[in-house]
Amino acid sequence: MKNISRRDFIQTLAIAGITSAVFAPSLVSCQPRKEKLGIALVGLGYYSTDVLAPAFAHTKKCELVGIVTGSPEKAQKWKKQYNIPEKNIYNYQNFDQIANNPAIDVVYVVLPPSMHREFVVRAAKAGKHVFCEKPMAPTVADCEAMIKACADNKVKLTIGYRCQHDPNTQAYMKLGREKTLGKVQMISCAAGYFDGRTTHWKQNKAMGGGAMGDMGVYALQGARLATGEEPILVTAQHFTNRPDIYKEVDETTLFQLQFPSGAIASCQTSFGMNMNYLQVNYEKGWLKMEPFSSYTGNKGLSSQGIIDFPLLSQQAKQMDEDAEAILNNTPLLVTGEEGLRDIRVVEAIYLAAKTGKQVKIG
């Protein structure tokens, strides 16, 4: 075999029709480009167990190669079920050693919100790219620290807003952006489910619980994505029908948003009832999505026509698109800044509900 130079090698690839863009990151580092990114899930609760892990059956650009858990029992179970090598299993104490593990490219933080900051920062310091579940963190300060840690360590950070990867969501985002039906006038958006648990982190303030920070972010996303704008004025009200359980955090929150264009949103979120819809009044038409933020089956109707793009797995599409962005060094669909934008509004909503006053943002 002829001993070829790096330039000759690239030229040969170009002649073969293989674009340099696809190979750029690997070529720059002169390492063979990975076809798939190795993902380690941190926190093996419901969402990791029942939703994310099964989604890897449908991913093309990433694979489940590692886990981080505080439970030795879960570790053994996952090790068997997903054929995870012992060397890729970490606990919360030895997690930082992940820095020395080339099999793991991305750490996916699926912990209660109060733990997001710590594990995103530790993952960034370990030189790993980060997928972080929504809500990004309990406070704006947390989000800013997470963004800074990832920037400082030159790793990518994305927030697990699966809906933004869903073509059904993208369809209503497009209506807002392109103003096909005129300007948005009014949004009505509801996201809630009945949570029968009493001692889960969702009912615990210190762990980042509360309906607004959790389900409320879906309703907020509905309003922000439908307008493509950031709210400037917020009012909000808390309610509970289970004061014994919802002592520390909100069970039900209504919030109202005003946007720079004059669009207004009336949103509802709750751990006390099932609701999942987005309705938009445009100057020249309307949109109804129901459900608008489920794992599957999101669909709707606008005065322009049906919105119904069936999708096998939002989570697989989300992880693959994020993996592609990392592999190709292209912009992520959902950045840490996007997560921060929501938390900025969530903070304002909590302040508005607490004080009973309008809160201005920005």
Add this chain to the structure above:
Amino acid sequence: MKNISRRDFIQTLAIAGITSAVFAPSLVSCQPRKEKLGIALVGLGYYSTDVLAPAFAHTKKCELVGIVTGSPEKAQKWKKQYNIPEKNIYNYQNFDQIANNPAIDVVYVVLPPSMHREFVVRAAKAGKHVFCEKPMAPTVADCEAMIKACADNKVKLTIGYRCQHDPNTQAYMKLGREKTLGKVQMISCAAGYFDGRTTHWKQNKAMGGGAMGDMGVYALQGARLATGEEPILVTAQHFTNRPDIYKEVDETTLFQLQFPSGAIASCQTSFGMNMNYLQVNYEKGWLKMEPFSSYTGNKGLSSQGIIDFPLLSQQAKQMDEDAEAILNNTPLLVTGEEGLRDIRVVEAIYLAAKTGKQVKIG
């Protein structure tokens, strides 16, 4: 013919199977019972002209026999079109002479809200029963004065809540009352239309304008009727995208209500956009009505089944049922007290929006 006593006459009717309740009012006054009530419309704007007058074609218990108008041109036009005798035509000055007109049993007040109190009180003093359009009046004090005047003069007062006569509305009222789907948890209700006018009474504060008092009452009725309860806590927010026109009154108002059972409502009303729906979350089901408060075609779906009772004319049914109640001396479906209940909440909503604070009712 045998000269029979009044008691004998009643006994004869009873034997013939004719209940005394049906005949009671006429018998008491010993005058022949009218088959139809003669109605005089006061104020010949859009609603009288395009909606109420045509509805008399479908009434069985009342007929349009008189008009009260400030416009001699309208008087002439209506006189011809509806064959109204000259003696049954009044203007706002000579209106009180209606007291001497036995052809007119009911005065139907269809004026701007600011004029309701004056004309309801004058009609009551003239000894006429009163139909009064919604909103009942701009203030609670007005409503109380109207109720008192009617009581003092022993005439009946009903408010033109046509929807309460609509079987579609009655279907969702029943769901709330009988709790077939469990308790009401959350209501989302919207009532609005785009009003392109700039100098109508709807844009004029002194005449009783503003979205909340007008269309807002529909959204409020949606919440009150769906729960069958009275709100105890109110918050509200005003918005406008046409500040040049909506200087004095609200263009768009969002309001939130809490009910004694714990049910909450998020409502929207506007003169800036078309919206007409009611959505209810029950403990064990849901309801969606759209439209819920149109003149025709109200319909919906609940987790229990379709709600769709086509109705030729809400207004004809409303007027006939109110006429029946007067003829039979039975309770009216919608009393003045019901109109007052709404205005009590409307006042609280305006106060809440103005102060930015929660307002307690009752």
